[in-house]
Amino acid sequence: MKAAVLLIPLLPLASFIITGFFGRRYFKDKSHYLSVASVAISWILSMYVFIQVERGQTLSWQLYTWIAAGKFHVDIGFLVDELTAIMLLVVSTVGLMVHIYSIGYMHGDKGYYRFFAYINLFMFSMFMLVLANNYLLLYVFWEAVGLCSYLLIAFWFPKLSASNAGMKAFLVNRVGDFGFSLGIMLIFVTLGTLDYSSVFAAAGTIGGGMVTAICLLLFTGAVGKSAQFPLHVWLPDAMEGPTPVSSLIHAATMVNAGVYMVARSSPLFAHSHTAMLVVAAIGTFTAIFAAIIALVQNDIKKVLAYSTISQLGYMFMALGVGAWTAAMFHLLAHGFFKGLLFLCSGSVIHALGGEQDMRKMGGLRKKIKITYWTFFIGALALSGFPGLSGFFSKDAILSGAFSGGYWYFWIVALITVFLTAFYSFRLIFMTFHSEPRMDAKVFAHVHESPPVMTAPLIVLSVPTVVAGLFLGIPPESGHIDHFLHRVFAAAIVTPEHQFGFLSGSLMAISAVVGIGGILLAWHFYLRCPFLPAATCKRAGRLYTLALNKFYVDEIYFAVFINPLRRFSRWLWRIVDAGVIDGAVNGAGWLALGAGRLLRPIQTGKVQGYLFAMFLGLLALMVVYIILTL
Amino acid sequence: MHFSTPIFYLVSALVIIPAVLMVAMRNLIYSAIAMIACFIGVAAVFVTLNAELLAASQLLIYVGAISILILFAIMLTRRRSGAICLFFHRQSWAALPAGAALAVVLGIVLGSARFSAGSAPKNPSTANLASLLFNQYAFPFELASLVLLVAIVGAVLLAMRERRS
Amino acid sequence: MTPLQHYLVLSGALFSVGAWGVLARRSIIMVVMCLELMFNAVNIALVAFSNYANAGAGRGEVFVFFVLAIAAAEVAVGLAIGIAMYRLREKLDVDELDEMRG
Numbered sequence: 001m002k003a004a005v006l007l008i009p010l011l012p013l014a015s016f017i018i019t020g021f022f023g024r025r026y027f028k029d030k031s032h033y034l035s036v037a038s039v040a041i042s043w044i045l046s047m048y049v050f051i052q053v054e055r056g057q058t059l060s061w062q063l064y065t066w067i068a069a070g071k072f073h074v075d076i077g078f079l080v081d082e083l084t085a086i087m088l089l090v091v092s093t094v095g096l097m098v099h100i101y102s103i104g105y106m107h108g109d110k111g112y113y114r115f116f117a118y119i120n121l122f123m124f125s126m127f128m129l130v131l132a133n134n135y136l137l138l139y140v141f142w143e144a145v146g147l148c149s150y151l152l153i154a155f156w157f158p159k160l161s162a163s164n165a166g167m168k169a170f171l172v173n174r175v176g177d178f179g180f181s182l183g184i185m186l187i188f189v190t191l192g193t194l195d196y197s198s199v200f201a202a203a204g205t206i207g208g209g210m211v212t213a214i215c216l217l218l219f220t221g222a223v224g225k226s227a228q229f230p231l232h233v234w235l236p237d238a239m240e241g242p243t244p245v246s247s248l249i250h251a252a253t254m255v256n257a258g259v260y261m262v263a264r265s266s267p268l269f270a271h272s273h274t275a276m277l278v279v280a281a282i283g284t285f286t287a288i289f290a291a292i293i294a295l296v297q298n299d300i301k302k303v304l305a306y307s308t309i310s311q312l313g314y315m316f317m318a319l320g321v322g323a324w325t326a327a328m329f330h331l332l333a334h335g336f337f338k339g340l341l342f343l344c345s346g347s348v349i350h351a352l353g354g355e356q357d358m359r360k361m362g363g364l365r366k367k368i369k370i371t372y373w374t375f376f377i378g379a380l381a382l383s384g385f386p387g388l389s390g391f392f393s394k395d396a397i398l399s400g401a402f403s404g405g406y407w408y409f410w411i412v413a414l415i416t417v418f419l420t421a422f423y424s425f426r427l428i429f430m431t432f433h434s435e436p437r438m439d440a441k442v443f444a445h446v447h448e449s450p451p452v453m454t455a456p457l458i459v460l461s462v463p464t465v466v467a468g469l470f471l472g473i474p475p476e477s478g479h480i481d482h483f484l485h486r487v488f489a490a491a492i493v494t495p496e497h498q499f500g501f502l503s504g505s506l507m508a509i510s511a512v513v514g515i516g517g518i519l520l521a522w523h524f525y526l527r528c529p530f531l532p533a534a535t536c537k538r539a540g541r542l543y544t545l546a547l548n549k550f551y552v553d554e555i556y557f558a559v560f561i562n563p564l565r566r567f568s569r570w571l572w573r574i575v576d577a578g579v580i581d582g583a584v585n586g587a588g589w590l591a592l593g594a595g596r597l598l599r600p601i602q603t604g605k606v607q608g609y610l611f612a613m614f615l616g617l618l619a620l621m622v623v624y625i626i627l628t629l
Numbered sequence: 630m631h632f633s634t635p636i637f638y639l640v641s642a643l644v645i646i647p648a649v650l651m652v653a654m655r656n657l658i659y660s661a662i663a664m665i666a667c668f669i670g671v672a673a674v675f676v677t678l679n680a681e682l683l684a685a686s687q688l689l690i691y692v693g694a695i696s697i698l699i700l701f702a703i704m705l706t707r708r709r710s711g712a713i714c715l716f717f718h719r720q721s722w723a724a725l726p727a728g729a730a731l732a733v734v735l736g737i738v739l740g741s742a743r744f745s746a747g748s749a750p751k752n753p754s755t756a757n758l759a760s761l762l763f764n765q766y767a768f769p770f771e772l773a774s775l776v777l778l779v780a781i782v783g784a785v786l787l788a789m790r791e792r793r794s
Numbered sequence: 795m796t797p798l799q800h801y802l803v804l805s806g807a808l809f810s811v812g813a814w815g816v817l818a819r820r821s822i823i824m825v826v827m828c829l830e831l832m833f834n835a836v837n838i839a840l841v842a843f844s845n846y847a848n849a850g851a852g853r854g855e856v857f858v859f860f861v862l863a864i865a866a867a868e869v870a871v872g873l874a875i876g877i878a879m880y881r882l883r884e885k886l887d888v889d890e891l892d893e894m895r896g
Contacts, residue, residue: 607825607888611817614727621734637796641804644838648808648831652815657823664827667808671834674804677796678845680855687837690862695830695869702823702873706880721818728814735806740799744846753852761852762859773863780867784874790881 001052001059004045005078008088009127011038016120023113031113035120036099039092042123046092053085054483060133060197067136071192079133079196083487086328087130087260090335093463094252095123097456101343102244104453105350115155115242122148126253130260135184135194138261142180142225145254146173152249153241165237172234176224183217190214200267200490208272215268215275218261219282226258226312229286233553235309239301243346246301251308252339256331259315266324266491280320280401284409287313289550291419295426296536296546299356300345303427307382308338310416314397317409323400324488329480330397333389333467337381340460344375347449347457348431352442358427363436367446372432374457379428381464383421384514389464391514392472395507402506417510421517429525633677640677643670657703665696682755801842809835820887822876826869833865 015038023031059080067074099119106115125144132138146169154166188194190210191202203211222228227235238250249255262269262279269276287310294306311334318327349356351368365372381390394417401410436443448454471480524531536543545551644667651663668691675684753761762770812835815828837858844854 605888607817611723611727614731614813614817618727618730618734621738625734625737633796634800637800641800644804645807645811648811651831652811652818652828657821660824660827664830667831668834671808671838674801674838675841678801678841680841680845680858683837683841683855683858686859686862690866691830691834695866698869698873699823699827702876705877706823724814724818727817728810731813732807732810735810736803739802739806742799742802744798744843753855758852758855762856766856769860773860777863777867780870784870787871787874788877 001049001057001080002061004048005059005061005080005131006063008042008045008049008092009124009131011042012120012123012127014038016117016124019113019120020117023117027113029107029112031116032099032103035116036096036103038120039096039099039123042127043092043096046088049080050085050089053080053082058082062133072188074134074136074194076137077133077195078131080131081487082484083260083264083328084130086332086484087256088127090256090332091123091126091130091253094248094335094339094460095126097339097460098244098248098252098343101247101346101453101456102242104450105244105346106242111155115152118148118151118155119245119248122152122249122254126257129257133196135187135196135199138264139177139181139184142221142257142261143177145249145257146170146177146225149173149238149249149254152245153238155241155245159240162240165234165240169234169238172231173224176221176231178220179217180221180224183214183221186210186214186217196264203267203271203490206268206271211268212272212274215265215272216278218265218268219275219279222258222262222316223282224258225261226255226316227309228258228282228313228316229289232286232290232309233556236302236305236549239299239305243301243342243349246305247339247342247346250305251342252335255308255312256315256335259312259319259327259331262316262319263324263328263488266319266488269319270322270491276320276322278320280317280406280409283313283316283318283320284412285313286310287317287416288412288419289313291416291423292546293549294423295419296543298358300348300358300361300427300431301342301356303358303423304338304341304345307341307420307423308334310420311338311382314394314413314416317413318397318400321401321404321406321409322491323397323404324491325481325484326393326396326400328484329471330390330393332471332480333381333393333464336460336467337378337388337390337464340374340457340464341378341382343453343457343460344371344378347371347453348375350449350453351446352438353445355438355442358430360438361431361436362434362438363432363443364446365432367443368448370448370454370457374454374461375432376428377461377464379424382424383518384417384510385518386511386514387465387469389466389468389472391511392468392478395510396472398510399503399506403502414510414513418513418517421514422521425518425521426525429521433526434529637677640670640673643673658700661696661700661703664699665692668692668696682758798842798846802839805835805839805842807835808832808838822879822888823873825888826872826876829872830865830869833861837861 012035015034019027019031019034027034059078061079062075062077064076065073066076099116102115102119106112109115122145125141125148129138129141129145132141150166150170153169154163157163157166184194187199190206191199193199193202206214224231235250235255239246241250269279290306290310290313294303294310297303297306311330315327315330315334318324318330347368348361348364348371351364351371352361355361377388381388384391384394398410398413398417401407401413471483472478524535548554647663647666647670651660651667654660654663668687672684672687672692675681675687809832812828812831815831816825819825819828840854840858840861842854844852844857847854
């Protein structure tokens, strides 16, 4: 088990180093061999670890003392428990599928080796992130996945928008990570340790105000990484990266790091009702906010990006209301189906030769059958269609909110379910049904992706379908609840209860709402195709607002970026050019002036200098005589 | 008064008078000869200090070698230059009082110094000196030879007339 | 026996005469010669200390040997510089060396 845990992250790291250094010259278009092989072995080992954990074997292993400075002691160590195992499962499975998919998707790209090197580095960092046993290590790899995300968003860096998007992601994450780092420092200051087990053991001893502060600061980091409301702006732009990256990093794994971190810190959060409420409120708001934006976006990847933000909001709502297991369940299910959806969208884009605008799609259903059906399954899961994984996980969240007494969150979440179903099928109908709206030439050229790309779609659609049946039945006391019970035992606020009439009716309501959303989309986009335009006209201002993403970017520009620019310009013109340059030039002028003043003394006559030296010596000796008298 | 004191004054006169003459005389050749006299006086001082080997070395190196070198330099540069006429210059008027002041100050400092001097002269015999020089100070001794070698090469390089190529 | 201070005063006097010469004379050869006077003054002091000191007898004499060696080297190089300068400028005046003028 130890060897497996060690090898899981190290194999991708080794592959990154080898591919990164030698790929350009030696591997070229064979760069994926090593990459895929290493991740495949990591996947097998992850499965092994998962099975071991399921059998009740957990691991807490201090591998190496990293920092030992006085009281400050940080280990490089691994903590493998049920939570870690779930994350390993998602990360390694989606990671492997994305690796395989990328062989086809990135084929012929100039940076082929670079892509696989980066994505290997990402796998390493993500594995380490979930395996870490203390906050500092978590933070290090939290930053590392952020770095990989930056590298991969800006993968096609010659494109200005791509490199800008990379920078935006990096800078926005910076804001959150700053809070996160403050939270970690606060933990250390209060408890004197960063180790999970010691921190959680001492969680009860922290004062109420302090624990709230710690939790809110930690949550700031999660808001940045998981693209929650005030800091969500980077994720849609991150779609500039290659689609497999969007699938792996910006849907299935990295953005879940925030959820994972909050879930991991559940013993801390359990002590702060305020922090929990903030988490739930921001999550709920983000869920509906992003869903509204997703309704009107026309870029296929942007719709999925906002959908991801919305679904992450869901998870945070679940965490906030104390439905920890439901959040992790949704993380798992969402990881699979959103990864699948992104890969499918990549397949569509691939088929259309790079087109991402849904207004120029349509009628692809018969041309790319595998993509269509897998996409369809993913969309069903996203909409919460009964029987699929998304249905069970979403329902777990909804009932968690309801039974926790947060009926207001429940109502908002229910509306979001409706919106989610609607935009998912708007996407399906606009892309695959109705009449083709692209050029005939393009349409004639549409082709199904190669097997290396379609196979991962098929593989990922399997857990999308069955994960819920396996893990979520019966609701709220299914397999996953038992599996994660130990991890969240300390943090579960609401008493466990059996699946009963209330839960059943809640489930039925959410199913009906979801199907309602699908039917409405069908009505809008297939039966009466004139309706959307008419509705847009009627909605007027609201439509414009949503289409422009509620002007959040513009507000940031007006409130933060432009004043900062103006301030920087002021600093440059007045402070830098005036004061600092003035001081520097002044020093120069001073030296010059002093030199001009003193130059006549330098006669160049050696004996003159000698004479001065001599007088100095004489003076010294006179001083000596006076002092010793 | 011990009988060694008159001898000391005699020897001191043998050192100081030629030295003053050397600085004061216009002719470089005369100065050089005064310098040789001064060096001999110093050798005599060494003898009064029981340092016979050093006195011999002083005669060999300063009187025998360095003085000759200086005389050669004077001769080599004598032609055409009127080097002999180079005497005092602008700051020379200040040099004599400065030197005198230094003498006074040094006299006060050194004359008033109280050293815990031993009663008997202790300068070692030549044999002891040799064993000191070639055992304990063997490495600096070798280093000095290296310095001399470098000095020879450097002097040759500096003084050598450049060949027209 | 002559006290140590006598030798030290002699040494100081010789040193002062040498310093006067270094400051007063213009010929570079004369400057080198006066430097030799100063070396000798120091040598006298060293030998005197060596003779009178309680501990470390003979060390001063050893030191003087090294001073002799270095002085010989210094004279050789100094005179070579003088000759080179003479060849270049046809003059021996120290005042001619004023390339360092500010």
